[in-house]
Amino acid sequence: MEDQIVLAVATALATKGAEVLGVGARSAIGSLFSLVRSRFGTGTRESAALDAAMAHPQERWRHTALASALADVMARDPDFSAALADEWRRLAGTGVVVDQGQVVNHFSGTAGKVVQARDVQGDITF
Numbered sequence: 001m002e003d004q005i006v007l008a009v010a011t012a013l014a015t016k017g018a019e020v021l022g023v024g025a026r027s028a029i030g031s032l033f034s035l036v037r038s039r040f041g042t043g044t045r046e047s048a049a050l051d052a053a054m055a056h057p058q059e060r061w062r063h064t065a066l067a068s069a070l071a072d073v074m075a076r077d078p079d080f081s082a083a084l085a086d087e088w089r090r091l092a093g094t095g096v097v098v099d100q101g102q103v104v105n106h107f108s109g110t111a112g113k114v115v116q117a118r119d120v121q122g123d124i125t126f
Contacts (some may be wrong), residue, residue, distance in 0.1 A: 003071070009036075009088055010067035014053035016045055027076060032087050039080050 013036060016029045040046040051067040053062040074081035115126070 003067070005066040005085075005088060006071050006074070007063065009084065010070055011052065011063045012091075013050065014057045014063050014066060023051070029091060030089055032084075034079075035059070035083060035087055040069075045069065 009032070012029060013033060016033070036050065037047070037082045040050055046069040049062070053059075053066040056062050070084070074084065
């Protein structure tokens with residue numbers, strides 16, 4: 001996997017990690033999280049990087065640290081690398097995860113009104 005994809009995986013895990021923990025296997029990204037968590041184990045440098053990134057998703061440097069941990073494990077474990085690449089391709093096809101900077105809005109259910117936005121400048125009145 002190229003560096004940008006590894007960083008995108010790390011960012012997805014960091015920003016969606018709390019959601020995965022909250023809803024478990026029902027989450028679309030749950031299988032990616034489970035794959036990484038299983039390979040990283042507990043009490044390892046890698047698991048610490050994952051936990052820190054999930055606990056502080058707004059801190060981009062933690063995404064980079066997690067990406068570095070992922071890249072290191074992938075370099076040592078080609079089977080994990082292949083499994084992670086396969087899972088990422090599967091998720092990327094669903095629109096659940098995207099490259100950094102892109103936006104995907106998804107709403108399911110019923111509502112009278114729904115507003116989704118990104119990078120709003122100035123006031124909004126409804």
